[in-house]
Amino acid sequence: MTQAECFHCGEPVLTGSQFTTHIDNCDRLMCCPGCQAVSAAIIEAGLSNYYKYRTEPGSKQTALVPEELSAFSAFDLPEVQQDFVHNESEISRVSLSIDGITCAACAWLIEHKLKHVPGICAIQVNTTTERALVSWLPEQIKLSDILGQISQIGYQAAPYQVDEQEIQSKQNSRKFLLRLGLAGFATMQVMMFALALYAGYFTELEVQYRDYFRWVSMIFAAPVVFYSAQPFYFSAIRSMFSGRLNMDVSVSIAILGAYIASCIATVNATGEVYFESVSMFTFFLLLGRYFEQNARQKASVSSSNLHKLVPLTAHLITGNDCEEVPAKGLKVGDIILVKPGEVVAADGIIIDGSSSFNESMLTGEQVPVIKLDSSEVYAGTINIEQPVRVRISAVGQDQLVAEIIRLQESASNNKPKVALYVDTISNYFTWAILTIALLTYIVWNLYWPEDAFWVTLAVLVATCPCALALATPTAVTCATGIFTRIGVIARKPGVFEKLTQIKHVVFDKTGTLTCGTLTVSEVEVYGHLKKDEALAVAAALETGSLHPIAKAFEPYNRGLFDVIEPQSVVGAGLTGLIDGTQYKIGSAEFVKAKDCGTQAVFLAQGDELLARFTLIDAIRPDAKEAVATLTAQGCTVSVASGDASNHVDEVAERIGIKNIYKGLKPNDKLSLVQKFQQIEGTAMFGDGINDAPVLAGANLSVAMGSGSAITKNSADLILLGDHLSRFNDAVTVAKMTEKIIKQNLYWALGYNLFIIPLAVTGHVAPYIAALGMSASSLIVVGNSLRLLRVRL
Known part of the structure; x- marks a missing residue:
């Protein structure tokens, strides 16, 4: 057996x-x-x-x-961590989904609890997405210990995973709907008795019957107070333990105070009861929070959409066989077959075949990208035309899709300065409201004691700063969603403010205004070789070279010639024997030819000049349009390049840039940008590698390119699709976001300034105050959601 x-x-x-x-x-x-x-x-x-x-x-x-x-x-x-933990050097990073976050004070509490724990390098909590980005040292602290620390302060955290996140969201929605439904049902029952009493239908009845209906109302209101309103209590308690006050503190005081006072009046059979106000107040609050929750989910940047694009299976090639295997089991070095119409299962390099790929899910660009032999392809992209064989180069958290999700998480966690100000204002505002409520109670108790409690209750309810707390995060989250949709990633805090302040844009040339890939545009032969033969000889000599010029000749390498004893002369060119004859290719000086003033390489046999190859770096298709748009918006545009040739002038003239600075070393670029920054806000475009110093020193740095360059980039903004016009779109979105945030803040502050005098003077009933406060929050959220309708 x-x-x-x-x-x-x-x-x-x-x-x-x-x-x-x-x-x-x-x-x-x-x-x-x-x-x-x-x-x-x-x-x-x-x-x-x-x-x-x-x-x-x-x-x-x-x-x-x-x-x-x-x-x-x-x-x-x-085995479990490989799905969601990203290791970089000695630091590990994970995105956590946190249950129980209700406002900015919750994020503050979690961040301040964990940032002082030994081994934790950084933590950023996003109240809108209810997620946290944590970096830690595995040698000093375990992930389970981090989750335990969060649990100790009343929150449940787990690594963000697509399916589990969706299940948890549905469970939370069901719980919320149960609380809301219970509050609605109880409110209707309590209101029936309250309206009848108010209308005088039972005024002829004896006192014991009146008290009977009060007791019934108290019983119906109990589950509303002790179950439906629980989220407000827990949020308030956590807030007070953290030494700060959020909006749920005043809400909790209002609900519990009104219910307890009504219970005392019921037991003593004296005074008024307001069970219907408590029930209705809680129902309106929950209704407002429910719509806010739905709006928050809609506004939230859903990283899971990218994960879902990666297929579960792949066609693994082993010898002469091809079998379907789980994509999760692929390893670096494996070879897979990607058929037309299929999704690439992992990042890799094409080793056989060519096709076009739809990369819109990563870059936001719908135009297919042609991929030839040795080209990189990425997980989640779609093969359109021909079958190709791909050698896997990255799996799991090392893939481009995982890196974009991490960048997206970081971007959505970045708080603009105005958000930090609002968090502080919200705390002081709550203290101010509690003080006003106390003074209101004291004054009313001196002159009209029978109404003192209910007027104070209305003050607490009407002035809850929910709308103020929602004004910024909802708008920023919506804007970040648009950025992701168009292929723009904001990596650092303050990007939205910086984009609106830019008045001068400086472009690097190679890889920024141009595509960064050299091609042979013209061939001029002088000797006995024909053009095709000259290209084939040049391609053979350039085989194996890592210089960018060598890539220009790759399409012409057909294996017609074998090079013996190849040698590379640094900064000059290459030599080698073909059929016993010595050939060399390189600069005009290297082959002893006359310099023609253009970007060209020369082929020679001994001292005999055979051919001249003119090379060009194509200008990006939308470069001229992007520069024209920036100029129309009032920005000064300059080009700063390390290239000292006339090619810089040609590119600038064709694009429409008049301010030209060429032959600059990295430090010279940095000095130039610093000089501009003394006058106005300056943005610098570069490739993120050789332009590192100037990118680090600019007010706003923008990097081009996707793929492995992202991981080396320290720029504020990344254009995944390599389209310069996306920067113009980003500026437009930033200005609209700034406008929306200001509108939200004006409304939130204006509403509170308007309602406070009315509530203090007794002109607002508690349930009307609850309705007004919920409506105010919904107006702010709805205004922010207008950003999602923007089409660029």
Whole structure:
């Protein structure tokens, strides 16, 4: 009889059915309590997909698992971490989904709790997406310990995973709808009795009957106060523990105060009761939060959409066979077949074939990109025309799609300066409202004590600064969503403010105004070789060279000639023997030819000049349009290049740039930009590598390019699609975002300044105050959502 194997580690099971774990609706045998505990922790953490797509068994847990092992411990397993942890040098990064975040004070509490924990390098919490970006040193602290730290302060955190995030969101929505539905039902019941009493239908009844309806109202209002309103209480408690006050503090005081006072009046059979106001107030608040939640999800940048584009399977080529395997099991060096219409399963390099690929999901550009032999292709892109063979170069968190998601997370977590100001204002504003409420109660209690409590309640409710807290994050999140859609990533804080302040734009030439790829535009032969022969000889000599010029000759390398004893002369050219004859290719000086003043290389046989190849770096198709738009917007445009040739002047003239600075070293570019910055806000475009100093020193730095260059880039803004016009779009979006934020702030502050006098003087009932406050928040959210309708 075949011996059973441990479902977790694959070791023989010698203990019968003593240890089992319920996985995929089936009890799976485990070899020891260690494997049982770890597998149970993985399942309990919602990571069952690990067992579906793993390619190797888990590590055997030889010892009894310590008592501290909980669901969090599963996240320390390397097999599990490979799905969501990105390791860079000694630092690990993860995006966490956090349950329980309700406002900016929650983010403040989490950030301040974790930033002082040894081993944690950085943490950024986004209240809109309810996610956090955490960087830590694995040698000093485990991921499970980080999750435990967050749990200690009342929040549940787990690594952000697409499917689990969607399931958790649906569960939260169901809970919220249950609270909302209960509050609505109870409000209707309580209102029936309240309206009847107010209308005098029961005025002829004896006191005991009146009190009976009060007791019934109190019972119906109880689940509203003690269940439906729970989110407000927990948020308020966490806020107070953090030493700050958020808007839910005043809300909680209002709900509990009104209910307790009404209960006392009911028990004592004296005074007025306002159970209907409490129920209606809670219902309106929850209704407002429900719409805010839906709007927040709509506005949120959904990184999961990128993950979903990567297929689950791939066609792996092994020898002469091709089999379908899970894409998760691919390794660097594997060769896969990508058929027309299929999605690339992992980043790689084409080793056989050519085709065009739709990369719109990564760059925002719908025009297919032609990919030839040795071209890079990326996971999630679609092969359109011909089958190609691809050698895998990156998998998992090292792929471009994962890097874009990390950049997107970082961008959405960046807070503009105005958001930081609003967070501070919101805290002081809550203190001010509580002070005003206290003074209101004191004054009314002196002259009209019977109304003092209810007027104070209306003040607390009407002036809740929810709209103020939502004014900035909703707008920024919507704007970040537009950036992602058009292929623009904002990597650093303050980008939105900087974009609106730019008055001078400086472009590098190579790789920025031009495509950065040299091509042979003209061939002039002087000797016995024909053009095709001259190109073939030149291509053979350039084979193996890593110089950009060598790539210009790659299309002409047909394997017609073999080069013997190839040699490279740094900064000059190449030499080699072909059919026993010495050839050399390089600069005019190297082959002793006359310099024609254009960007060209020369081919010679001994001292005989055979051919001249004129090279060009094509100008980006939208460069002229982008420069014209910037000029029309009132920006000064300059080109600063390290190239000292006339080619800089030619490019600038064709594009329409009059300010030309050429022959500059990196430090010279930095000095030039610093000089401009003394006068006006300056943006610098570069490739992010050789222009690192000037990019770091500019007010706003913009990098071109996708692929591996992203990971080396330290720019503020990245244009994934390599289209300069996207920068103009980014400026337009930034200006619209600034306008929306100002409108939101004006409305939020204006509403509170308008409602405070009315509430203090007793002209606003508590339930009307609740309705007004919810409407104010919805107006702010709705105004921010207008950004999502922008089409560029």
